Amino acid sequence: MLIxxxxxxxxxxxxxxxxxxxxxWYSLLSTNRFVGNPTRYQPMQVVGGGKIAFESNVRIGVFPxxxxxxxxxxxxxxxxxxxxTVGEGTWxxxxxxxxxxxxxxxxxxxxxxxxxVEVLDSDFHGLKVEERGISKPEWASPVHVGDNVFLGSNVRxxxxxxxxxxxxxxxxxxxxxxxxxxxxxxxxxARVIRELAR
Numbered sequence: 001m002l003i004x005x006x007x008x009x010x011x012x013x014x015x016x017x018x019x020x021x022x023x024x025w026y027s028l029l030s031t032n033r034f035v036g037n038p039t040r041y042q043p044m045q046v047v048g049g050g051k052i053a054f055e056s057n058v059r060i061g062v063f064p065x066x067x068x069x070x071x072x073x074x075x076x077x078x079x080x081x082x083x084x085t086v087g088e089g090t091w092x093x094x095x096x097x098x099x100x101x102x103x104x105x106x107x108x109x110x111x112x113x114x115x116x117v118e119v120l121d122s123d124f125h126g127l128k129v130e131e132r133g134i135s136k137p138e139w140a141s142p143v144h145v146g147d148n149v150f151l152g153s154n155v156r157x158x159x160x161x162x163x164x165x166x167x168x169x170x171x172x173x174x175x176x177x178x179x180x181x182x183x184x185x186x187x188x189x190a191r192v193i194r195e196l197a198r
Contacts, residue, residue, distance in 0.1 A: 019043075019069065026072050034075075038086070042094055043072035050077025050100060055088035055109070062093045067115055071095035078102070081137070082121070087111065087147065099124075102140035111145060114153035114171070119143055121159050146181065166196065 019042070026043035034046050036054030042061025046052050052075050060073050073096040077084050082100040086092070087109035094115045098105055101122035107113070122140035125132045141160030145151070149163050152171035163169065164181030174188040182196045 015063075015069065022069075022072070032077065036086075040073075042068060044075065045072055046075045046077075048077040048082065048100075049080045050082035050084070052077050052084045054086045055090075057089045058086050059091045060096070062091070062115075065094055065115060067094035071116075074098070076100070093117070093153070100143075101135060102137040103142040105143045105145075107145045108147035108149060108165070110148050112150045114151055114155065116153055117151050117155045117157075119145070119157045123159065168196065 022043045023040050026045045030046045032046045032048050032052060034052040034054060036058065038054045038058040038060050040060050041063060044060050061068065071094050073092060075084050076099045078099060078101045082102055083104045084098055084100050086107045089110040090107055090113065092113040096113060096117055098119045099121070101124060103121045105119050105121055121143050122135065124135050126134050126139070143157055143159065144162045145157070146163055146165035146167065148166045150168045152169055152173065154172040155169050155175065157163070157175045161175050161178060163175065163179045166182045167179050168184045169175060169179065169190060170184065170186035173186050173190040175185070175190045177189065179185045179190065179192065183192045184194050184196060185192050
């Protein structure tokens with residue numbers, strides 16, 4: 001039993017050292033600045049020419065949780081007109097990806113965001129063959145996630161979506177239309193399956 005405790009302690013110390021080095025490495029790889037001071041349990045890369053801002057008490061990364069040592073948070077405000085804002089008290093799990101290409105992504109306060117969640121404001125190209133190398137600002141649309149929203153792991157939120165305060169989006173859902181407040185939505189595409197009791 002003592003040997004197990006010693007091995008566990010050594011493993012935790014090594015993991016902490018490795019993760020701190022990863023946080024520094026991904027900071028060096030970042031090409032954008034951000035406003036605020038999120039707690040980074042996991043590396044975060046910020047890129048693009050737009051604004052990225054965190055309110056107070058935002059946390060990024062969860063241990064123990066899948067992907068802690070082999071993923072990172074990726075936030076890209078691609079153009080000068082684009083922005084990403086994360087509200088106070090929000091906790092983002094491992095492997096988060098958020099890209100605002102032409103507009104804005106706003107994530108509210110006190111949200112819980114599961115592992116491998118992806119939020120996008122754009123399709124990033126046209127659908128017609130001749131438009132697949134083009135991205136027009138008018139094809140993008142902002143995303144708004146309200147306060148106290150719970151996004152399960154592997155959720156995808158696509159352009160133009162608003163998710164109401166207190167909503168829960170079930171694991172692996174794909175959100176393509178607005179979701180009202182205080183409901184549980186699930187599926188691909190996500191649909192309301194029931195209201196939350198108040």
